[in-house]
Amino acid sequence: QVTLKESGPVLVKPTETLTLTCTVSGFSLSNARMGVSWIRQPPGKALEWLAHIFSNDEKSYSTSLKSRLTISKDTSKSQVVLTMTNMDPVDTATYYCARISLQYDILYYYYYMDVWGKGTTVTVSS
Amino acid sequence: EIVLTQSPGTLSLSPGERATLSCRASQSVSSSYLAWYQQKPGQAPRLLIYGASSRATGIPDRFSGSGSGTDFTLTISRLEPEDFAVYYCQQYGSSRTWTFGQGTKVEIK
DSSP states (O other): OOEEEEEOOSEEOTTOOEEEEEEEESSOTTOTTEEEEEEEEOTTSOOEEEEEEETTOOEEEOTTTGGGEEEEEEGGGTEEEEEEOSOOGGGOEEEEEEEEEEEEOSSOEEEEEEEEOOOEEEEEOO | OOOEEEEOSEEEEOTTSOEEEEEEEEEEEOGGGEEEEEEOTTSOOEEEEETTTEEOTTOOTTEEEEEEEEEEEEEESSOOGGGOSEEEEEEEOTTSOEEEOOOEEEEEO
16 A cells, blocks of 8 residues: 655754655555655645756756755665755645555656655744 | 645526536646545545546446546536535545545535
């Protein structure tokens, strides 16, 4: 069974750095057809993609948040870590990690997020 | 950066009715990189459709996806009580970044 579980602080102060960990099971972070993404959702608002990392260590970041984000992985621990610097109250949100699956056939490659963690809620307040 | 615009914002329908949700991209999107998700209150999103029209594992056949280029549609043929939720489209772009639409809420009329 594939699962992902987010962990991290519930409350951070403005200007602090947030560190979130996604612990995966049921698949390996070294699998060439898989990656892990971070997504967040402010209360009552839409989903916002933050970053992803693939088995070959390829990383990508949201254009608007790129300067504040760092994603990394520890394959031996089955963990993906996201750090976000200079936290602000507008960063209050539920943060999800999700598995990215790559599928391909003769004609096409398909990318999608097929398994999600339950999310962890982070509040930014002094 | 590609922007996905979903319409309508809210769809008020009765169980048994057909739901048609739209997702329009600001520029052409590869169909193989277009997905739809369902999210219920207090839950994580669930993958429904990938590749614009392929149902994910375990998704009932009342859910179908279609479209190409800049216009994509999610159709729920006959709404069941458990289908009332928020639906998001998502695309994976050539810049290797992902974008979500702002969501369509399907509510009970």
